[in-house]
Amino acid sequence: MRTLRIGVDVGGTNTDAVVLDLSLSSTSFRGILAQYKTPTSSPNVTNGIEAAVRTVLEKSKVDKNRIACLTIGTTHFVNAIVEHDCRRLSKVAIIRLSKSFTKEIPPFSDFPPVLKDIMNGYYCFVSGGKSISSRLHIDGSEEAPIVEAEIVEQCSKIKDLGIDAVVISGVFSPIDEHFKQESHVRRIIQRELPDVDIVCSSEVSNIGFLERENASILNASILKFARKTIRGFRTAMKRLNLHCPLYLTQNDGTLIDAPSASRLPIRTFSSGPTNSMRGAAYLGLSDFSQSQQRTSTIVVDIGGTTTDVGVLLPSGFPRQASAYVEVAGVKVNFSMPHIESVGLGGGSIVRIDGESVTVGPDSVGHRLTSKAKVFGGDVLTATDIAAVTGENVGNPNLAADLTRSVVEETQLKIETLLERVVDRMKTSPEPLPLLLVGGGSIIAPRHLKGVSEVIQPAFHAVANAVGAAISQVGGTIDMIQSTAEQTVAQIIETAKDMAIERSVAAGADRNTVEVVDVDTMPLQYVANKVRVIARAVGQFSPEIFSIESWTTDSDDGEEDVYAEEVAKGPQYPPTHLNRENNVDSYKPNVVINPQTGNPEWFLSETDIEWLADGCYVLGCAGGGSPFAEYIRLRDIIRAGHNIRIIDSSALQDEDLIYWGGHMGSPAVSNERLSANETYEAMLELMEYYRHESFDAIMSLEIGGGNGLQPLLVGSSNFFNRPTVDADWMGRAYPTYWQTSICVYETGQLVPCALASGDGKAMLMTKTTNDEIVDRALRASCTEMGSRVGMAAKPTSKEKVLKYSILNSMSLAWRIGRCIARAKEHNTSCTIAEQIVDEVGGPETAKVLFRGKIIGVERRLWKGHSYGEISIQQVREEEQESKIAGFKMMAVAEGGILKIPFKNENIYAKHILDDGTDEYVAMVPDLIAVLDTQSGKAIGVPEYRYGVLVTVLGIACSPRWSDTPKGLEIGGPAAMGFPEVVYKPLGRYVEPRSVVLEYAPREQS
Structure with a gap:
């Protein structure tokens, strides 16, 4: 009976191995028959694995025929990417299945320059052929067929370039259950290029086109090295005379067999922390296999330099990170555990400055046994403190000169650091059990606030190898x-x-x-x-596999060829770096137009970045991420095109002003990226009106991605018209009729045009009321692919000045500048205060609440998406805003803040512990949720448990608040909450015009 498992975890410092008998898991030794820790040999980690496995086999003296599998967790593959190791990374060709979309944001658009230079081999766009769609609607229906001849032509180009790794990336491919477009294209490529590696994006990750493609590129680039490494693992198994399946551990704590890992090595990138957490739970929780009886559990893994903290859910698996994570600066969307790390470990350096003591974040690391005082060194470390307080490590007499006050102060610092990171990971105030593992865990106290008990299980030093074994x-x-x-x-x-x-x-x-x-x-x-x-x-069920299937492998004859190379090839210089002035000295480029005599603001990459960050704040969690539009605008500027903004005072009485934006689902936008729908809708409307051109363009809404749409359409790449510094919302709203122009005049939305971006367009010319326009267009939008561009009835200078929210582009830029300044000066913890000061002071904006998201609910209500987040106030010491004289009191203190959202945040309701409640802000005032650590806005898609946030309220324009019609259209009742009575947050202050502030002054 094959009941034994060998688990191996390859870390940066040590390689750990265990032999585990799961049939003995209920015993005091948890079925661990042998354990071993050995230094990770670099560059050849296989030698370390072989040595560790050989040692535990010899220690346990087990019959090798009883071994069900060998499971390895390794960071080997991700390290090659993090280190920009061009010897282990391959050039990649990308074939995008996209007839009408995604071309405006090509592959590698958001890659760090170094990795782009290493990996970017070639990319192309193809449409389709026969019965397979090249793109999919959100419901999976066919739109356009693949043209096989196009695929064959691209294969010829890839062959000529000598590229042997190809990514196939299709829009909505993860839900393509019927047409299987990527699989069909793969068969064509296999026929034409039989020796290349092919990665289908649908097999790598989920919804989110650019992030899925990014993950696929990383996966394809590492394939050759992954096969070579896994071949080395198999070679080691043969030398050890092991005849069992080889598995690797995945990011989510499950197994992936060796052949699959050779195809999808990206799934192993974050397996180390997962192994540690799973192993800790197995070793320390008696009811590990009974998920219905357990609560969530904190796991603290302390190494030599850092401490990793995660949360095990009642399922026994780690809580996963948010939808998007970064690997070596590349945004991807595959599953990874949510881990918080702090610079605290056994080798953390302790410094004494008078009565002040600091611990870390720097560390002596693997030199602990030669540098620490208790080992005869001259550096005071956290391990020395543990030794003099009773831990059995080193010679505590060598650190006998430490005073009691220094020891106690150091212990307090360590305790505070751990309590803070633990509290950040918790999603409720109830105390949770904590599992303490890792070689540096001796430095941790055995009592922590917010923790019901601290459990340091036996075999804690090899918890990561145990986690691999039980996967x-x-x-x-x-x-x-x-x-x-x-x-x-x-x-x-x-x-x-x-x-x-x-x-x-x-x-x-x-x-x-x-x-x-x-x-x-x-x-x-x-x-x-x-x-x-x-x-x-x-x-895992070994019985369903035959012995032959375990031992058969196409690479068996190549063990003599296998050899690991020295890592790190030449470093490539970045191809694009924004080297503009620093935040404090930067000035936008405003020049006088010689024809009109008016100032015009010519945008730079810096301006675009600040506008994008500011627009997301003004989106009030909705409006969609501006990231795709930002990438397009950045590339338009890099291509030499101009993007201009003018102040509303520069408009002429006779000027014709077009306006519009995107309508549809952010889920579709995430797949189709930023196409030309709005531009095409404007062309349709121009044709209807028989307009040859127009004079200026304006935004429908400043919030989210739509805030940047007029800049795209108005660029010299398209209409070459200036964008007016104004919009019709001053924020984001879910519908088109929730615009300030509709507050004062009816019928200003039609005639209007819709365009899908792939050849479909329609016009709506008349209406009886404004609300029906949105309902009719939204129904059409669904039929046209759930995302369209819209161009509304052109407007005039008079209406812009009377009805729009003026200088909203300037406001977005100023908010973005606050975020950039806070990052540059390391003051992100006070970003809310800085924004308050920028938009008009405490009478205009307020910090509503500081806390941590402890609940996220999403639901369908009346056929639409609604949700609610709950935010709990964190302890005073967790509120990082401690700059003297700058901290602003929040409107609400203590208890819970609840914010419902219908794409955008609707109101903020403060609920105290005694059950009393109060509305502290509501639409049409702006409610923005900021990431306390980065200072950037968090949108509805990014809401997740455990994020530290600061809630900001900003007074709306009086266009909304000063008339009954404004509140009828933009108030709580319009968002589905008629019981909430609007109470103004503060006094609106019109933003200062960037164009006028930085316009050249006449010389006296």
């Missing part, structure tokens, strides 16, 4: 479904069943499989659509 087999399903003909409950059950089947197909014992995660997310701006993600796991 299970998983299956995940991610799909978007309609609720029109089935309930959400039915969709969830279907997803669960599919996840279970995938787990079984991957090698899990069906009798042990259980669903551990289910998440449902109604899609924004799309009625009756819900995204469901389900994950099932079960115990």
Whole structure:
């Protein structure tokens, strides 16, 4: 009976190994028959693995025929990317399946220059052929066929370039269950280029086109090295005479077999922290396998330099990070555990300055046994403090000169550091158990605030290897479904069943499989659509595999060729660096137009970045991320085109001003990126009006991605017209009729035009009221792909001055400058105060609340997406805003702040511990949730548990608040909450015009 497992974890300093008998898991030694820790040999980590495994086999004296599998967790692959190691990374060719979209933001657009130079081999865009769609609507229906001849032509170019790694990237490919477009293209490439590596993006990650493609590129670039490394693992197994399957551990704590890991090495990138957390739970929790009986558990892994803290859910698996994470500066969207790290470890250097003591973040690291005082060195470390307080390490007499006050102060610093990071990870005030593992865990106190008990289990030093050994087999399903003909409950059950089947197909014992995660997310701006993600796991079942399948491998004959190379090839210089002046000295480029005599602001990359950050704040969590528009605008400037903004005073009475923006679902925007829908809608409207041109362009809404749309359309790349420093909302709203022009005049939305960006367009010429315009257009938008561009009835200078929110572009820029300044001066913790000062002071804006998100709910209500976040105040010492004389009292203190959202935040309700409550802000005033650590806005898609946030309120324009019609259109009732009575937050101050402030002054 094969009941034994060997687990190995390859860390930067040590390689750990254990032999584990799961049938003895209930014993006091938890079934661990042998353990071993050895230094990780560099560059050849395989030697370290082989030495560790050989040692535990000799120690345990087990029959090798009883070994069910060898499981390895390694950071080997991700390190090659982090280190920009061009010897281990390959050039990649990308084939995008996109007839009409994604071209404006090509592959590698958001890659760090170094990695782009290393990996960018070639990219192209193709449409399709035959019965496979080149793009998919959100409901999965076919739009355009693939043209096989195009694929063949691109294969010829790739062959000529000598590139042997190809990524196929199709819009909405993860939900392409029917047409399987990427698979079809792969078969064509395999026929034409039989020797290249091919990665289909749908097999790597989920919804989110650019992030999925990025992950696929990283995966493709590392493939050759991954195969070579895994071949080395197999070679070591042969030398050890092990005849069992080889598995690697994945980021989510489940197994991936060696052949699959050779195809998808990216799934192992963050397996180290996961192994540590899973191993800690197995060693320290007696009810580890009984998820229904447990609460969440904090895991603290202390090494020599850093401490990693994560949360194990009741399922026994780590809480995952937010939708998007970064690997070596590349934004990706595959599953990774949510880990907080601090510079605290056994080797942390302790410094004494008078009565003040600091601990870390620098460390002696792997030199601890030669540098620390208790080992005869001359550096005071955290381990020395542990030794003199009773821990059995080194010779405490060598540190006997330490005073009691220094020891106590150091212990207090360590305790405070750990309590802070633990509290950041918690999502409720209830005390949670804490598992303490890692070689440096001796420095930690055994009592911490907010912790019910500190558990340091036996074998804690090799918890990561234990986590690798106990890994299970998983299956995940991610799909978007309609609720029109089935309930959400039915969709969830279907997803669960599919996840279970995938787990079984991957090698899990069906009798042990259980669903551990289910998440449902109604899609924004799309009625009756819900995204469901389900994950099932079960115990590995060696019985379903034959011995022959374990030992057969196409690389078996190559063990003599295998040899690991020295890492780190030449470093490439960045190709694009924004070397403009620093934040404090930077001045926008405003020049006088010689023809009109008016000042015009010519935007730079810096301006675009600040505008994007400011627009997201003004989006009040909605409006969609401006990231795609930012990338396009940046590239337009780099291509030599001009983007201009003018003050409203520069408009002439007879000027014709076009305006519009995007309508639709952010989920679609995330897949189709930033195309030319708004530009094409304006062309349609110009044709209807028989306008040859127009004089200026203006934004529908300043909040979110739409705030940047007029800059794209008005650039010299398109119409070459200036953008007016104004918009019709002063924020973001979910519908087109919630515009300030509709407050004062009816019928200003039509005639209007819609364009889908792929050849479909329509006009609406008449209406009986403004609200029906949005409803009609939104229904059409759904039929046209759930994302369109809209151009509304052209307006005039008179209406802009009377009805719009003036200088909103300037406001966004100033807010973005605050964020940049805070980053440059390391004052992000007070970004809210800086924004308050910038927009008009405490009478105009207020810090509403400081805390941590402890709850996120999303639901369908009346066919639309609604949700709510709960924010709990953090302790005083956790409120990082401590700059003397600059901290602003929050409007609400203590208790919980609840913020419901319908794409945008609707109100902020403060609930005290005694149950009393008060509305502290509501629409049409602006409610923005800022990431306390970065100072940047958090949108609805980024809301997640545990994020430290600062809630900011900004008074709205009197266009909304000073008339009953304004509150009717833009107040709480319009957002579905008629019971909430509007109470003004403060006094509005019109933003200062950047154009006028920085315009050249006449020489006297």
